[in-house]
Amino acid sequence: MLVNRVGAALALAFVLSAGVARAAEPKPADAKPAADAKPADAKAVASDAKPGNAKPGKKKGSKEKPSADDAGKKSLPAARLDAARAALVGEDDAAAIAAAESLGGSGAGNAAEPLAELLAAGAAPARTEATLDALAKLGAAGALTAPRAFEVLDLYAGHRAPEIRQRAVKALGTIKDPRVVATLLARLGDAAPGVRAAAGEALASRRERAATPRLFALVKRGDAGAASPLAVLATPDLVPQIAELAGTVDDGVIAATLGEYVQRADVPDRQRLDVIRTIAKLAGASATTALVEYVASVPAKDDRPSKREAQKLLDEREAAQ
């Protein structure tokens, strides 16, 4: 078999040199691993990917977890990347997944390349999921800067399998490139709740105000996954509209949205009071939970009026029961 003779990794390079997918065209030097690279080298990748090894000479005390500032500055040696490539496309699923995990945990700026290459060439679902998780991990560490990463994640955000889309969206959300916003906004309309929630969280973490109308539309449809992101992005004038949904939408969704909204530091306490009272008018455990969580979120020494009001309303609810 051709693949066996020249090596799976070489085959992958063969594909990539043919210009697979929208993922950026790979540089031949990057894409062509050593012909003798073996899947077993994945362990070496894992060990070399440790932050301490990525930058020889760095103090051990600072190598436990890469900071976002450090991320992207580190890089893995070419030989190790080649070994990772070989493992990712080899026949051993466990080794491939381990290689993906180790690359994801490396925090190295060039660790995304073999992962993106694998996605560009296509893989079975388990490897695809592990690869997407690894990319998300790199992204969380601020190490997902390669243009190809966006291209390939954008592609996988439209995958047919919801669990793969969800992972792709999560990883995409970690990329600073503003191009991701359009895709994330589109995924707010996804049929799968998990994908919508992941897109909403990503947009909220970016403070992407353009997402607010669509998140509100989702809350209006009773989508619980949109509650938290909307709470992060909602402007004061939107709060009455959210409150007015009572009776048409599950109270739990409204309580969750308003409950998270009042916890925001930028909300004036006077408005918090109103929102707290609105929450208290909602029935069910979700409203109680929202009030409890609000009270718990305020430091013990802080005796702000909204906290006192929340506590009072909680007591009344308890008494009523």
Next chain:
Amino acid sequence: MIASRTRGLLIVTIAALSACATSPYRRAGNAGEVASALERSQAPAASSRNLVFLVLGGAAGSRVAAYDLGASRLLWTQPGEVTTRIAVGGDVIVHGAPPATGRGGLIVARDIGNGAVLWQRPLASEERLAGYAVDANAVYLVVVTAGAGKHGVQGSVVALDARTQALRWRHELPTSRVAGPAVRGGLLAIPVDSQYVILLDAATGGELAQVLSTAEAATFVRALPEGMFYGSRGVFLLSPATARGSRQSPGYLLAQLPPFVRPFYWYDLYRPEQAQYSAIDRNHILWRVAVEGDRARFRDDTVVVHDYRFLFGFDATAGALRWAYSHPSDAVASADTGSVIAFVTADGEIGALDRMTGARRYEARLAGEVVRAATFDTEGFAPKLAGAEGGAGPAPNVVAVLGGIVADPDRRFPDLKLFAIEEIGRQPGREATSKLLDILGERELTPLAVQKTSEALTARKDAQSGDLLAAALRVHADYAEGRSAPPVDFLARAVAALGPSGRTAAPDLVAQLRQPETTLPAAAQIARALVATGADDAVPALRDFLTMYRADPANDADPSALIAVAEALIKLGSEPDRRLLLFIAEEPHTVAPLRAHLVKALGETDPGAVKTATRATAATAATAATAATAATAD
């Protein structure tokens, strides 16, 4: 032995002659007698009346009314119930009514000028009314009487003075199996024993001739100014040529009509229930005839189909739709006056449409009335719509009417909806394409209707509407906005049918290929459409699809989409794409059916390129590939 045979033959011959001598139908089929009878008959004088007689219900109770279409006013209203259809003749109308007490019924004659009852004739307990007809001279009743005649039941015709009920004459029919009559110009026709029509002199009751319908039952007779007709599945013009009626005779008429049309030309006069107003009055064919000697053809080659709320004009020869009209409520009655199609709706609208174009020619309304049924006396009524150019409103927009029928929530007409879809597909222009696309977007459409719409859209190959297909494809599913995906597979099929003219829709097909909601069959159809349109700029999307799913076991069972996309890449791609396909063919994680297909396909197009492909690969997936190839073929 010979003597015995001769004796037997003699007995049979005598028996046959005896039967012939005693058969009541020995005159049947005599063309000369029919010709003589018709010669005695005079064409009826044209009436100057344009009246419609209405059976009214509602809060004001059961009533009979006369409405003057010419003056657009109600002439009279009288209390009374109507059980059998109103017949009009001379200055009298006749209808059935329930008896004051007990069983049976009444035959009621009213003055046409004011609706007053002229006389009422109760049916005796041993009598059953088969039907009646009226002309300027008399009312003709066909009655079956129990306990009379040789067989204990006897059919007879009774002619009564229209205004006084005085007996003019009585004629015993040869059978008790008799149907309602029709009268025209002094000639009275009565269907008997299913296949015969007896012709009587309306003035004396004397029998003039007998008609034998050899091809089909004669369940109706109908008098029109242009002639007397009989038939059942089709229509025979009564003439010497149809004294023995066969479908080959020049006086036989049968319109070509689509399957949804109930081929109902006139009431089955043998069936008492059809003497009553019923759903038949709302679902029948309206026809008039142009007569030239023995020859007959549908007037203007047009017949009109009344189907509850809808009226359709058809080319009677080709079956092609000429016009379509839709009304919000059921038309309870309709008539072809020779110039217009007059109708009355349940909610009191009285209208008339041009029989050739469907354009509105008359409209009036009876405010606050519930109309149960109606009979027209409007021969020659040719109104002109006030204020409208040419005396008629605009002809109805066929596509809009048909589209309305498809979208109508009324579930009584599934066959009609399918017809409407097919007809929209036959209409030229962008409007029809646009309407079909709208229909495909309907959520309540039945699977069969979706299929018909798709077929119609594909079959029309409307090269001028590629942008409309593109616009339809531009719609994507969105949960937040409560929007579902368009029927991508059907749209892709329609684009494919356009060939290179569909290229403008290629970017939108590509966008749909990238959507997670796009089904595998739709993805396969998109790939085929991209090939058909020659959209080589779609190659990157094809590559993406193939690489992303090539190793997904979800495609093992049905690899048709992957194979279609691979085929598209072979046809649209260049050398780097062949290398990609070679990789996919040999990479062990690629699903087996795709690998097998690619090994075969690449081998066929460039045998050298796959020398290294193992036989094992091909053998392992050979079975699956065969199935996949079959699935790909559309």
